[in-house]
Amino acid sequence: MEKIVNMSLQNMFNWSYYDKILFSIAFFLFGGFIIGILTGVSISATTAAGSVMGSVFLYDCIFRNPPLKKR
Amino acid sequence: MNFLFLLGIVIAIFAGINIGGTGIAPALGPAVGSKIIGKTKAGFLMAIFSLIGAILIGPYVVETLGGGITPSENFTLTASLVVMGVIGFSLFATNLLKIPMSTSQVAVGSVVGLGLFSKSLHLDSLSHVLFWWFITPILSFLIAAIIGRYFYFSLNEKWGFKMDKGILGKLIVILLGCYVAFSIGGNNAANAIAPLVGTGMISMSLGVFLGGLMIGLGAITIGRRTMDTVGNEITEISLMGAVIVSGLTAVIVNLLSILGVPISLNQVLTISVIGLGWGRASRAIESVGTPKNMEELFSDDVSKKIMVFWVITPVISLLVTYFILSLI
Numbered sequence A: 001m002e003k004i005v006n007m008s009l010q011n012m013f014n015w016s017y018y019d020k021i022l023f024s025i026a027f028f029l030f031g032g033f034i035i036g037i038l039t040g041v042s043i044s045a046t047t048a049a050g051s052v053m054g055s056v057f058l059y060d061c062i063f064r065n066p067p068l069k070k071r
Numbered sequence B: 001m002n003f004l005f006l007l008g009i010v011i012a013i014f015a016g017i018n019i020g021g022t023g024i025a026p027a028l029g030p031a032v033g034s035k036i037i038g039k040t041k042a043g044f045l046m047a048i049f050s051l052i053g054a055i056l057i058g059p060y061v062v063e064t065l066g067g068g069i070t071p072s073e074n075f076t077l078t079a080s081l082v083v084m085g086v087i088g089f090s091l092f093a094t095n096l097l098k099i100p101m102s103t104s105q106v107a108v109g110s111v112v113g114l115g116l117f118s119k120s121l122h123l124d125s126l127s128h129v130l131f132w133w134f135i136t137p138i139l140s141f142l143i144a145a146i147i148g149r150y151f152y153f154s155l156n157e158k159w160g161f162k163m164d165k166g167i168l169g170k171l172i173v174i175l176l177g178c179y180v181a182f183s184i185g186g187n188n189a190a191n192a193i194a195p196l197v198g199t200g201m202i203s204m205s206l207g208v209f210l211g212g213l214m215i216g217l218g219a220i221t222i223g224r225r226t227m228d229t230v231g232n233e234i235t236e237i238s239l240m241g242a243v244i245v246s247g248l249t250a251v252i253v254n255l256l257s258i259l260g261v262p263i264s265l266n267q268v269l270t271i272s273v274i275g276l277g278w279g280r281a282s283r284a285i286e287s288v289g290t291p292k293n294m295e296e297l298f299s300d301d302v303s304k305k306i307m308v309f310w311v312i313t314p315v316i317s318l319l320v321t322y323f324i325l326s327l328i
Helices: A001-015 A016-037 A043-064 B005-035 B040-056 B056-070 B075-099 B101-117 B124-160 B167-199 B204-220 B223-229 B239-258 B265-284 B299-327
Strands: none
Touching: A016 A043, A016 B005, A016 B040, A016 B124, A016 B167, A043 B124, A043 B299, B005 B040, B005 B075, B005 B101, B005 B167, B005 B239, B005 B265, B040 B056, B040 B167, B040 B204, B040 B223, B056 B101, B056 B124, B056 B167, B056 B204, B056 B239, B075 B101, B075 B124, B075 B299, B101 B124, B101 B167, B101 B299, B124 B239, B124 B265, B124 B299, B167 B204, B167 B239, B167 B265, B204 B223, B239 B265, B265 B299
């Protein structure tokens, strides 16, 4: 049992570059949206700000580190 | 009823037919390509569903283009003709010179040009459109990439081979095609008729009806030919991929239409194809052994092209519209 837990924990944190980059894009996109809801600052402003952050990661995963050769 | 008004109607018909003729490829291309239905049936399905889409959803986008970004008082007959002329010419250029311009982007740029010229631009409406233009590509890529990376393999394993054989699979492909057709009608009918509705010379309901009808006419007439010739990203991927991508695209475009945002279905579709390919490639590259032909799954050239054109198309159409309006 302990072994299984350890393994799944390891998997959970054993993210590759691609997992991390998708998570980051989603994090900033939805993070901006949620901050807008929670703080009462305009939702479109916070979501746009989050998307600007997200687009940096998007740029990285499409143009700088595309999945074209082994990392 | 005068000559200028008739000219407006003619340009609207030309634009509508063009939108339908090119729109049928992303909508029913997968169904025709996998020989589930023939071209004639595809044309009629496209005609029916784009008309329904135009009538039900169309008015939201017409409101943005024909009175949201700039007040409808600015749509004098002459101004509307200039806007429609720019849209019509861009369709002409897209078809003949193979420049990948999106009609929606040309339309927005041109209407903004009219707003600047008339010195009355509703910034809140414009920023609403720009906001969604910025969010949509990121969101489409993200969702498609997540599907491509985490779900595509098992989905394809389970359903991929049955897609064009079983009744259920065929039905899904056809229904999704109809839904894409519905979304095209809902969003793009406005490109053909919004400036005319803005003049107040035809009513909203007559406008969207005519727009939808012309899109259908285009699908039935020139659609047969464009389905063969228009290069389309969706025809180059697997049927399973096509189903995922068209479903995702149609939902996104449909939601944006309800928000009144004119958007290019073809570009959302292409970005989703890129996202799905990126996700699949990112998975394939981690598999044991060096995968071959990674470029078949993903290439960054198309992404660059889309980004560049998405920025310059509205700007150019804005400048051209402004310039022409200053001359007359």
